[in-house]
Amino acid sequence: MRSPKDKPFQAHTSSPIIALDSVSHSYPETDKVHPVLHNASLQIMPGEKLALLGRSGSGKTTLLNLIAGIDSPDSGKITVAGQQSEGLSDTERTLLRRHHIGFIYQFFNLVPSLSAIENVALTLELNGVGSAEALAKSRALLQRLGISGKEHRLPSRLSGGEQQRVAIARALIHSPSIVLADEPTGNLDARTGEAVLSVLHEVLSESHSCLLLVTHSLAVAKTVDRILTMEDGIISEQHGEFAW
Ligand SMILES: Nc1ncnc2c1ncn2[C@@H]1O[C@H](COP(=O)(O)OP(=O)(O)OP(=O)(O)O)[C@@H](O)[C@H]1O
Numbered sequence: 001m002r003s004p005k006d007k008p009f010q011a012h013t014s015s016p017i018i019a020l021d022s023v024s025h026s027y028p029e030t031d032k033v034h035p036v037l038h039n040a041s042l043q044i045m046p047g048e049k050l051a052l053l054g055r056s057g058s059g060k061t062t063l064l065n066l067i068a069g070i071d072s073p074d075s076g077k078i079t080v081a082g083q084q085s086e087g088l089s090d091t092e093r094t095l096l097r098r099h100h101i102g103f104i105y106q107f108f109n110l111v112p113s114l115s116a117i118e119n120v121a122l123t124l125e126l127n128g129v130g131s132a133e134a135l136a137k138s139r140a141l142l143q144r145l146g147i148s149g150k151e152h153r154l155p156s157r158l159s160g161g162e163q164q165r166v167a168i169a170r171a172l173i174h175s176p177s178i179v180l181a182d183e184p185t186g187n188l189d190a191r192t193g194e195a196v197l198s199v200l201h202e203v204l205s206e207s208h209s210c211l212l213l214v215t216h217s218l219a220v221a222k223t224v225d226r227i228l229t230m231e232d233g234i235i236s237e238q239h240g241e242f243a244w
């Protein structure tokens with residue numbers, strides 16, 4: 001049964017689907033703490049597409065993990081799809097993620113014992129879709145991403161770029177309102193990367209999802225509406241001509 005906190009997000013053009021208010025986060029080390037985010041504030045509206053650039057170790061994955069509720073901030077407020085993450089139980093966080101978020105992990109995180117198609121279908125099945133329909137939809141999306149003929153292989157029998165495309169399909173299959181993409185074309189050659197990026201944008205437009213895309217590529221960043229950079233724990237928005 002759905003709890004009141006588990007209701008679908010009603011998109012109002014005036015309310016952000018993701019809001020961070022003065023969020024700070026650090027990791028404990030043996031004799032000190034290692035600060036990663038410092039008073040970060042950010043608002044993303046439904047359907048908006050943003051890129052996030054920043055040096056290795058600047059905190060991009062940490063930011064996505066905080067938004068997804070995989071990690072909790074030391075201070076500040078994070079609101080996702082109308083729900084403030086601080087007050088949520090672990091189960092409520094899981095349901096929020098399952099219903100509203102598609103996360104393309106930097107290192108894929110595919111379930112090793114499930115085939116490519118089962119990895120994708122699992123997201124739908126956890127959301128209550130019957131197995132036959134889930135498999136048919138998953139097959140079609142994998143086909144769009146160029147994985148036809150290999151959908152019954154285990155992840156260990158796919159190349160890094162193929163695993164990445166399965167991870168993309170898994171994140172998009174349930175038409176989430178939020179897609180968090182951590183270097184989603186990082187393991188692909190330029191031509192495959194372009195093709196996959198265009199499928200990603202097509203699917204996002206079909207489902208009116210917002211996108212927060214981590215990338216090291218300015219060309220990839222230029223395919224979105226807004227570009228953010230992270231440096232020394234601070235998130236800044238870039239305007240006009242921008243070199244990286
Ligand atoms: N679980 C953890 N425990 C301790 N420190 C961590 C942990 N995860 C990340 N860090 C540290 O926090 C900082 C930010 O890490 P994060 O993974 O967010 O960087 P990133 O910007 O995603 O880097 P990359 O571009 O290499 O993926 C790094 O200095 C990293 O060493």
Ligand SMILES: [Mg+2]
Pocket residue numbers: 060061062106182
């Ligand atoms: Mg990272």
